[in-house]
Amino acid sequence: MKIDLSAASARHPAARAGAAPAIRALDLQVAAGEQLAIIGPSGAGKTTLLQLLACALPPGAGVLQLDGQSPWQLPRAELQRLRGRLFLAPQVPPLPPRQRVVTSVLAGRLPAMGTWQSLRSLFYPVDIPAAFEALDRFDLADKLFERVDRLSGGERQRVGLARALLSPASLWLIDEPLSALDPMRARQAMDTLLDAARERGTTLVTTLHQVDVALAHFPRIVGLRDGALAFDLPAAEVTRERLAALYAQHEHELDGPPPVIDEVTPASPQRVVMHCR
Ligand SMILES: Nc1ncnc2c1ncn2[C@@H]1O[C@H](COP(=O)(O)OP(=O)(O)OP(=O)(O)O)[C@@H](O)[C@H]1O
Numbered sequence: 001m002k003i004d005l006s007a008a009s010a011r012h013p014a015a016r017a018g019a020a021p022a023i024r025a026l027d028l029q030v031a032a033g034e035q036l037a038i039i040g041p042s043g044a045g046k047t048t049l050l051q052l053l054a055c056a057l058p059p060g061a062g063v064l065q066l067d068g069q070s071p072w073q074l075p076r077a078e079l080q081r082l083r084g085r086l087f088l089a090p091q092v093p094p095l096p097p098r099q100r101v102v103t104s105v106l107a108g109r110l111p112a113m114g115t116w117q118s119l120r121s122l123f124y125p126v127d128i129p130a131a132f133e134a135l136d137r138f139d140l141a142d143k144l145f146e147r148v149d150r151l152s153g154g155e156r157q158r159v160g161l162a163r164a165l166l167s168p169a170s171l172w173l174i175d176e177p178l179s180a181l182d183p184m185r186a187r188q189a190m191d192t193l194l195d196a197a198r199e200r201g202t203t204l205v206t207t208l209h210q211v212d213v214a215l216a217h218f219p220r221i222v223g224l225r226d227g228a229l230a231f232d233l234p235a236a237e238v239t240r241e242r243l244a245a246l247y248a249q250h251e252h253e254l255d256g257p258p259p260v261i262d263e264v265t266p267a268s269p270q271r272v273v274m275h276c277r
Contacts, residue, residue, distance in 0.1 A: 001067050001085060001171040001203045003030035003053060008062030009227075010045075010052045021060060022048035024227040032067075032170070035194060035204040037214035040224035041250035046207035047091075049224065050173045053205060054088040055079065066171070087169035091176040093160025097149035101140070104148055104159055105131040108166030134165040137192045139185075153180040161189060165196050172197060174206040178213065186210065190217045211243060211254060 010023040022045040030036060038046050051057040052064065055071045064071060071082055087108070095104045106127060128144070135141045138158040143151060151159065157180045164172050174193065178186040190213055197204040208214040214221055215235045223230035223238070223246045230246050231238070247254045 002032045002065075003028065003171070003203065003205075004063075004065040004068075005029070005053070005059075006063045008052065008059040008064055010048055010057055010059050012048055013057065020227070022227050023052060023059075025062065026227070026229055028222065028229070028232070030203060030205065032203055033198075033201045034220065035197060035218055036206075036220040036222055037218035038205065038207045038222045038224055039209075039211055039214050039246070040230065041247050041253050044224040045227040046224055047175055048227075050088060050175050050205065050207060053171070054086050054173050055083055056088065085169050086171050086173065087164050087167040088173045089160050089164060089175060089177065091179055093156060093163070095148045095156055095159060097147075099148050101135065101143045101146050101148060101151070101159055102128055102131045105134055105162045105166060108134075108163035109168065130166060131162075134162040135159070137165065137196065138162050138189060154182070154185060157181060158185070158189060161193060164193070169202065170200075171203045172205070174204070176207050176209060178208065178210055186213060194218075209253065 005026055005028040008023060008026045008028075009021040011019065011021045015022070024045075026049070028049075038049060040046055048057065052059060053066075055064075055066075058072045066082065066086075069082065071079055074082065109127075132141055132144055135144060138161060140155060140158055140162065143155060143159070148156065148159070157177065161174070161177055164174070172193070177189060177193065181189055193204065193206070194217055196202075206214075206218070215238060218235055220232070221235050221238050222232045223242065225246055231242055233242075243254060244251075
């Protein structure tokens with residue numbers, strides 16, 4: 001899917017009256033099948049930008065076009081159809097705790113199903129081999145019939161990503177997919193997402209705190225600061241100086257947050273590390 005954002009501004013729905021928009025006069029053009037990472041300090045507007053692209057939030061000003069259509073001018077039914085072609089993976093996937101992993105993963109297909117088929121699939125998983133294959137790509141095939149609330153945070157995050165592989169979407173919007181993964185799993189998960197998007201010709205827009213992962217995996221990097229575009233460059237042209245300017249006064253975020261330990265219930269008390277951002 002092609003994205004065309006011109007002079008777009010957006011405000012978080014819960015922002016107080018008079019607060020500055022989270023996205024300000026942003027221009028962004030993305031070709032169908034392109035892969036790009038959005039980086040920037042905390043509060044830069046990365047999540048808000050994804051919500052804008054996912055048609056979860058209308059632009060307060062400016063224009064958003066997806067495949068040449070202005071979503072917010074479409075009749076309701078057509079807007080819903082368009083939303084079915086978008087897959088937004090939030091940082092913490094909304095997985096019902098008592099659900100089986102297989103059902104959670106197959107929920108990625110819901111936009112392509114009718115009402116009756118969707119309801120049925122909640123009780124009788126319809127394509128178990130497809131769920132197995134998607135989970136296997138994230139090294140989670142052994143969790144196929146596990147309950148979601150028995151997974152670790154990192155496993156849940158990977159189940160949320162496996163959903164994308166089942167979705168009929170032509171635009172994947174993935175918010176901070178690596179926050180609960182250790183560095184090895186993070187690299188694996190990123191490779192899997194990028195390969196799967198490439199195989200399908202799906203456009204992939206990902207926000208990332210791990211600048212090193214973004215630079216190593218993505219051909220194009222968008223730097224966002226205070227809701228505005230700081231740069232939009234090929235990864236090879238993102239210099240130390242540009243990163244230093246992007247993260248000025250937020251230097252501690254440049255190394256990315258330390259990984260959360262990817263364990264289920266620990267057998268003994270673990271050291272708790274708190275990060276303030
Ligand atoms: N729940 C909220 N209520 C009110 N305003 C919010 C809320 N969430 C975000 N905002 C506003 O939107 C701005 C951008 O937030 P956003 O979550 O898009 O940034 P971000 O770059 O994704 O941050 P992070 O890296 O910390 O997730 C914030 O600085 C804040 O002003």
